[in-house]
Amino acid sequence: MSVSLSVQWWTMMTMLLSGIGMGIVFDGYRVVSDELRISRIWVPVFDLLYWIAATIAVFQVLSSSNHGEVRFYVFLGLILGIGCYYWLFSRITVSLVKLLIRTVRAITGFVIKTFELLIIKPLILFYRLAKLLVAFFRAFTMFLFKIVVQLVRPFWLLLSWMTKPIWKPAFRWWDKRVNPIITKWRVADRLKAGASAAAGLWQRWKNRKDSNKEE
Structure with missing residues (x-):
């Protein structure tokens, strides 16, 4: 398939x-990568990925310029373009990329420091x-509680002395009537035994239920 001269020149320029x-x-x-x-x-x-991406991009450009036909002038255009770049623009590109990286780092550092100054440090100070x-109020509360206890203690002692004729016979009656019954019938032991029996029944019922599920 013949290609016109204008298409050839256009393809060479795109290459x-x-x-x-x-x-x-x-x-x-x-x-x-160095930075x-x-x-x-x-x-x-990464080199392999670069060359794969470059090959795909060049093929896409070539397809749009001369429908993907590979001729001598295609390689000539690529070689001239790469040589022209490294002869004229390589140092400028490297300097601009380094400047861009330094700028991004400076902006990032400024944003981080601003965030620390406006957000992190106030939060730490607030904490x-x-x-x-909290420590002050806890200490102050304990101090007030001790004062209240010291103030109430005389009234409590007075109330205890005044109600002694009431609660002292009640305690004596409890010791004489209720405690012997509890000791005789072993109420605490029976309660423990009942709790153990209930736990055993519950475990058996649970095991039977699990075995029925497995069947």
């Missing part, structure tokens, strides 16, 4: 621009202040 674009992307990738200190183990992987206030 030249593609070569320049490949050089820009490769230098940017190289500077970013981020990517491990050497991952460098071959410490709240903790101090």
Whole structure:
């Protein structure tokens, strides 16, 4: 299939621009990987991904310019574009990428410091202040409680002395009548035995239920 001269020149120009674009992307990738200190183990992987992406992009450009026909001038345009880029624009691109990285780092650092100054530090200060206030109110409450106990203690002693004729016979009656019955009938032991029996019945019923489910 013959291709017109204008299409050939247009394809060569697009390949030249593609070569320049490949050089820009490769230098940017190289500077970013150096700045981020990517491990050497991952460098071959990223290089392979770069060349795969570059090949796909060049093929897409070639398809849009001359329907994907590969001719000598295609490779010539790519080589001229890559050579032109590294001769004229490589240092400028590297400097611009480094400047961009420094700018992003400066903005990120400023945002982080602003966030710490306006959000984190006030929250920490509020937490410490709240903790101090809680400790103060707790100590103040204990102090008031002790004062109230000291003030109420004489009235409590007076009330206890005044009601002694009432509660003292009640305690004596309890010791003489109720305690012997509890000791004789072993109420506490029977309650423990009843609780153990109920627990045993509950466990048996649960085991039987589980066995019925398995069947």
